[in-house]
Amino acid sequence: MSRQEILRIKSIAIKNFRAYLGDSGPILFSRNNNSPVTIFHGTNGLGKTSLFNAIHWGIYGEEKKSKDHKVKSEGLVNSYVIDTLQDGDNDEMFVKIQIENQTNDLQYEITRKILIIKEGISKELVVNDIVGGKIPRSIVANTEITFAYKDPDSDDDELIVTSNQFTVSALLKKIFPKATSNFFLLDGELLDEFLNGNNVFVKKGIEDISQLPLLQNCEKQVKSTSNKVGASTTSNRTEYTLTEDKITKREEIKTKCEAQAPIIEKQIDELERKEAEGLKMILKYDDESIRKIQGQIESNKTSLKVLEENIKTNKKTIQRIVYDNLDKVIMRNAYQSAVTKYEQFQAEKKLPSKFSKDILQQLLNEHECVCGRNLNEDNEAVEKIKDMLSVSYDSTLGHSMNKIVDQTSDIVNELKNSEEQIAEIKKCNEQIADYRIKRQDLKNQNDEYETELDKVDSDKLEEIRKSNQDLSKKLKDARDERHENEGTLQMVTDELVTLRNKFDKIRRLTIKDEHAMNKIQLADYIQNILAKAHEQLRSEFVEIVKEKTEELYMKTAPQAHIFHGISIDKNTFAIEANRSDGKDKEISRGQAHVLGISFINAIRHITTKNYFMIIDSPFHNISQQERIDICDEIPTSHENTQLTLLVTDSEYEGDVKKTNLPSVRSTLKKNNSIGCEYNLVQKPHAKIKSEEYFKTNVEEYS
Amino acid sequence: MVVNERILQKVKELIGDSAPQELYEVFEQILEQQSKYDQMEKEPETIKKFYQGVLEINSKNEKLMKWVEKDV
Numbered sequence A: 001m002s003r004q005e006i007l008r009i010k011s012i013a014i015k016n017f018r019a020y021l022g023d024s025g026p027i028l029f030s031r032n033n034n035s036p037v038t039i040f041h042g043t044n045g046l047g048k049t050s051l052f053n054a055i056h057w058g059i060y061g062e063e064k065k066s067k068d069h070k071v072k073s074e075g076l077v078n079s080y081v082i083d084t085l086q087d088g089d090n091d092e093m094f095v096k097i098q099i100e101n102q103t104n105d106l107q108y109e110i111t112r113k114i115l116i117i118k119e120g121i122s123k124e125l126v127v128n129d130i131v132g133g134k135i136p137r138s139i140v141a142n143t144e145i146t147f148a149y150k151d152p153d154s155d156d157d158e159l160i161v162t163s164n165q166f167t168v169s170a171l172l173k174k175i176f177p178k179a180t181s182n183f184f185l186l187d188g189e190l191l192d193e194f195l196n197g198n199n200v201f202v203k204k205g206i207e208d209i210s211q212l213p214l215l216q217n218c219e220k221q222v223k224s225t226s227n228k229v230g231a232s233t234t235s236n237r238t239e240y241t242l243t244e245d246k247i248t249k250r251e252e253i254k255t256k257c258e259a260q261a262p263i264i265e266k267q268i269d270e271l272e273r274k275e276a277e278g279l280k281m282i283l284k285y286d287d288e289s290i291r292k293i294q295g296q297i298e299s300n301k302t303s304l305k306v307l308e309e310n311i312k313t314n315k316k317t318i319q320r321i322v323y324d325n326l327d328k329v330i331m332r333n334a335y336q337s338a339v340t341k342y343e344q345f346q347a348e349k350k351l352p353s354k355f356s357k358d359i360l361q362q363l364l365n366e367h368e369c370v371c372g373r374n375l376n377e378d379n380e381a382v383e384k385i386k387d388m389l390s391v392s393y394d395s396t397l398g399h400s401m402n403k404i405v406d407q408t409s410d411i412v413n414e415l416k417n418s419e420e421q422i423a424e425i426k427k428c429n430e431q432i433a434d435y436r437i438k439r440q441d442l443k444n445q446n447d448e449y450e451t452e453l454d455k456v457d458s459d460k461l462e463e464i465r466k467s468n469q470d471l472s473k474k475l476k477d478a479r480d481e482r483h484e485n486e487g488t489l490q491m492v493t494d495e496l497v498t499l500r501n502k503f504d505k506i507r508r509l510t511i512k513d514e515h516a517m518n519k520i521q522l523a524d525y526i527q528n529i530l531a532k533a534h535e536q537l538r539s540e541f542v543e544i545v546k547e548k549t550e551e552l553y554m555k556t557a558p559q560a561h562i563f564h565g566i567s568i569d570k571n572t573f574a575i576e577a578n579r580s581d582g583k584d585k586e587i588s589r590g591q592a593h594v595l596g597i598s599f600i601n602a603i604r605h606i607t608t609k610n611y612f613m614i615i616d617s618p619f620h621n622i623s624q625q626e627r628i629d630i631c632d633e634i635p636t637s638h639e640n641t642q643l644t645l646l647v648t649d650s651e652y653e654g655d656v657k658k659t660n661l662p663s664v665r666s667t668l669k670k671n672n673s674i675g676c677e678y679n680l681v682q683k684p685h686a687k688i689k690s691e692e693y694f695k696t697n698v699e700e701y702s
Numbered sequence B: 001m002v003v004n005e006r007i008l009q010k011v012k013e014l015i016g017d018s019a020p021q022e023l024y025e026v027f028e029q030i031l032e033q034q035s036k037y038d039q040m041e042k043e044p045e046t047i048k049k050f051y052q053g054v055l056e057i058n059s060k061n062e063k064l065m066k067w068v069e070k071d072v
Helices: A048-060 A079-082 A163-175 A178-183 A200-209 A212-233 A237-285 A287-347 A358-367 A379-397 A401-455 A458-510 A514-556 A589-603 A624-637 A649-653 A664-670 B003-017 B019-036 B044-058 B064-072
Strands: A005-015 A037-042 A090-101 A106-118 A127-129 A135-136 A137-149 A160-162 A185-187 A561-566 A575-579 A615-616 A643-648 A674-680 A696-700
Touching: A005 A048, A037 A048, A037 A160, A037 A649, A048 A079, A048 A090, A048 A106, A048 A185, A106 A163, A135 A137, A135 A358, A137 A163, A160 A178, A160 B064, A178 A200, A178 A643, A185 A589, A185 A624, A200 A212, A200 A401, A212 A237, A212 A514, A212 B019, A237 A458, A287 A401, A358 A401, A379 A561, A514 A561, A514 A589, A514 A624, A514 B003, A514 B064, A561 A696, A575 A589, A589 A624, A624 A664, A643 A649, A649 A664, B003 B019, B019 B064
Parallel strands: A037 A643, A037 A674, A185 A615, A615 A643
Antiparallel strands: A005 A090, A090 A106, A106 A137, A127 A135, A137 A160, A561 A575, A674 A696
């Protein structure tokens, strides 16, 4: 690539462009190969984007991107200048860019101006297309552009100046084709647009910048010249010319059809995607689905009722068992206590002649209900126990402990059965717990269903239905168009084969002049080589871009380890980072940003012009580590590229303490990459922004 | 104007190393002049005459034409 043209900005001067009040004088850019970076940094709102836009406006006559300019005029000319212009006074806004084409020793100077003059005192604001905003009706604005260049073939050092608008536009179009602006004036916030392949400028830009159309243009010229040779030497000129005309016309149709095919295809893809999305939405929320959800809710409600009943039944069962057994349990406990006491007294040979009622009552008081309830709370149970107590008391009165045993043995036997009932209680309790879980699940499920139903907006659904009907119609039209296009393409291709055969035959049979035949043969040979070169280079360029994009991306992308490479669509040049887990569509904004930068950088390996690269917000959406990686890689990744970065102070200085990482500035300084460094500051005496006027001053570091 | 070095290399590769130097020069000339024309540095009439001249002169070059015939 030794013959690559190197284009660099020498300087830029701005006067009264948006935030820039007054003439900035020439701001020099770094043209040092070893330190190719020029930095403009400042806090938000101090004119970084204005500076970027000034360069774009200077070259293309329009801004690259618009931000909310809250100044009064909201136009290109500084609002202070507009507001303070007196009747009869005039002023100007201009952007002057000096560019050098180092390879060819060419110098360009573009000066684009807006001249304003105040004629009257009217303050009524009207939209002015030249200024691109509202200005008082009394102000008249005019544009002026001049293009000056130094003729490399001339020894004269003076610049040749042209101010004819059409000539200048044509010249600028040739040096800076609009389609290529994406490759040297980059908006960091929009870098991910290279991923979707929708941007026609990307494709055209790559082709233009790599000079591929040059091969096709040469081929056309050779062909046209060759055909003329044939026409002038054939003995059957009419037939020759007629056939040639027919071929030209068919080729035009064929080119048109071929160009149309991917557009139609893309349109169909897009329509199909939209239709599928709409259908998915409709299917999800159609009447049947809603009825299904509602049915599910009702069914769940019924199940909930059954569960509630089951829980109640189980609770009742437990209650019944508890009450049924309460007296028996109490009695058993009383009996056991009595037996214990009896055995104790017997061992001590203090067997009383009788149990007093008090003793029994005391024994009874030592126990509570098995279910934990205080007996006093349950009169029925207490009454039962009292009855049993009386029986026991009566028995003790009979001086016979045996009688207690007799009286209570039946109860003890019954209590054995109650072990089973206790197990049943346990089982009931388990069932209740289970029912409760199920109940909660059903409630949760119903809540979800209700939420989903809330989401369904019937109007929106209707809207989607309508939109899908329109889409279906458009899709049908597009498919018909494709069918028609394919038919036409096939037809003209067939016709072309026949016509070309006929044309060759005429040429061979009717051109008697041997020299003319040689010319045609040479032309055929040249055309053939050019066509092959075009075809092969296109594929090779795609491969180079892929390889170089991958190289930088894998070094600098956030979480680069999750990717295994890059792929590029050969037709649209859309790029995609390929994840190892196959989820290629899942790419963060930071990763997309780095992919865009890597792509732009890679393109420079296939171009004839190595344009200067200006990036506004180059560190958008990426972490400090990735910023450092980019600073380490980009300035050296492509030889001789002049790099200008417009960054915020926080991006530039970084939060070193928080991240524990070096700042962008210290990284660039360490690598000795910075050639020029400017700080955008607000001029102290300028009125503050809230009062509508402010001035940006560009201060160069010494 | 500068022609993309890769384009020139590709042409060289396609015509072959043993092709006469004059043939390579034909391509180089064509690409350079067309590039100038594309950059609006040449008038349409001039470029037409240039192509006519290229075919006129080189078709008389026996060495070159021999190669072309052989290659075709």
